[in-house]
Amino acid sequence: MPKRVDHDQRRVQIAEALQRLTTRAGLEGVSLRQVAAEAGMSMGSVQHYFKTKDEMLLFALEHRHKLRTERITAKVLAEGPPTPRSILRACLVEILPRDPESEADFLIGVAYFIRAVADPAMAKVFGEGTPELLQFFAGQIRQAQAAGDVPASADPAAEAAILWALADSQGSEILMGHRTPADAVSTVDYYLDRLFGA
Amino acid sequence: MPKRVDHDQRRVQIAEALQRLTTRAGLEGVSLRQVAAEAGMSMGSVQHYFKTKDEMLLFALEHRHKLRTERITAKVLAEGPPTPRSILRACLVEILPRDPESEADFLIGVAYFIRAVADPAMAKVFGEGTPELLQFFAGQIRQAQAAGDVPASADPAAEAAILWALADSQGSEILMGHRTPADAVSTVDYYLDRLFGA
Numbered sequence: 563m564p565k566r567v568d569h570d571q572r573r574v575q576i577a578e579a580l581q582r583l584t585t586r587a588g589l590e591g592v593s594l595r596q597v598a599a600e601a602g603m604s605m606g607s608v609q610h611y612f613k614t615k616d617e618m619l620l621f622a623l624e625h626r627h628k629l630r631t632e633r634i635t636a637k638v639l640a641e642g643p644p645t646p647r648s649i650l651r652a653c654l655v656e657i658l659p660r661d662p663e664s665e666a667d668f669l670i671g672v673a674y675f676i677r678a679v680a681d682p683a684m685a686k687v688f689g690e691g692t693p694e695l696l697q698f699f700a701g702q703i704r705q706a707q708a709a710g711d712v713p714a715s716a717d718p719a720a721e722a723a724i725l726w727a728l729a730d731s732q733g734s735e736i737l738m739g740h741r742t743p744a745d746a747v748s749t750v751d752y753y754l755d756r757l758f759g760a
Numbered sequence: 761m762p763k764r765v766d767h768d769q770r771r772v773q774i775a776e777a778l779q780r781l782t783t784r785a786g787l788e789g790v791s792l793r794q795v796a797a798e799a800g801m802s803m804g805s806v807q808h809y810f811k812t813k814d815e816m817l818l819f820a821l822e823h824r825h826k827l828r829t830e831r832i833t834a835k836v837l838a839e840g841p842p843t844p845r846s847i848l849r850a851c852l853v854e855i856l857p858r859d860p861e862s863e864a865d866f867l868i869g870v871a872y873f874i875r876a877v878a879d880p881a882m883a884k885v886f887g888e889g890t891p892e893l894l895q896f897f898a899g900q901i902r903q904a905q906a907a908g909d910v911p912a913s914a915d916p917a918a919e920a921a922i923l924w925a926l927a928d929s930q931g932s933e934i935l936m937g938h939r940t941p942a943d944a945v946s947t948v949d950y951y952l953d954r955l956f957g958a
Contacts, residue, residue, distance in 0.1 A: 730925070
């Protein structure tokens with residue numbers, strides 16, 4: 563058992579080194595060698611845990627998702643009893659790059675997107691996350707409908723797609739410096755007001 | 761005058777060669793040399809017109825935007841008297857990658873996005889198009905409000921951001937194979953129904 567924990571810690575250590583490099587130096591230029599140096603490990607050790615850069619990126623993505631889910635859960639619970647609206651808002655705000663932490667998360671997603679554009683196999687792996695998130699959003703909307711907080715006429719699947727688009731597209735524009743985080747959050751609130759309105 | 765036309769045609773010829781290559785072979789791997797071969801020109805001729813790959817991409821982007829505007833205008837006018845709703849719908853549907861033509865357009869945008877993520881100077885150039893489009897969308901929404909077709913309570917700037925997000929984010933997912941063009945168009949129609957509803 564102690565050995566297993568150590569392996570997990572090593573993978574996290576490598577993922578975080580990769581993350582620091584991608585955030586600083588762009589996404590495509592990062593080599594396994596640089597990651598090893600940044601993590602303070604040998605190339606051999608890094609390759610023991612990850613055979614390819616893509617394997618490493620995938621682990622890093624999952625690691626960031628796990629941390630993000632923990633952050634969102636803590637935030638939602640701190641605000642009082644969670645509601646579908648407070649959960650959806652926390653998810654969308656947390657996806658938007660607003661600080662170094664969430665910017666790093668978003669950049670990992672962009673790194674995958676860039677690889678997936680040219681590589682259908684990567685697109686398949688990368689894509690498994692979004693339908694899951696859309697189903698989660700749609701489930702929250704259905705709960706709100708059951709409680710009478712969202713009109714029955716709303717289509718949960720379409721609403722989930724719209725909410726995801728607001729985080730995804732506005733996130734890209736924040737990254738480009740074309741939209742402020744505050745503007746993006748206010749568009750999210752505007753849309754939630756409308757969805758949860760009469 | 762004939763000489764000038766010839767120069768423009770040469771630029772278009774190069775841009776279209778670049779476009780064919782990016783669509784076939786991914787975005788980052790295309791070299792000036794390959795573009796010259798694809799265009800049936802010498803390296804020297806290509807470099808006479810474009811000093812760098814970025815200059816060439818920028819021209820290609822503008823060229824595609826011009827063609828796309830012509831396509832949208834023709835489509836809207838063919839449908840009968842244009843309304844803000846028919847104009848907005850045509851723009852959104854045309855941005856979504858649904859056929860080789862619109863997919864090529866979207867990929868040129870992605871090529872820019874990828875470069876802009878790592879290069880703030882490119883982000884600036886690339887970004888000039890979006891605010892212009894958002895203002896055009898907001899203007900259409902204000903016209904619909906003046907005609908009583910969109911509720912006065914709608915915020916034109918926020919609505920424009922939502923509409924753009926629907927095309928931008930859903931377009932990326934179509935490219936990844938995670939969403940069908942038909943699903944994306946139906947989400948656009950769902951949203952326009954709501955915006956133009958009571």
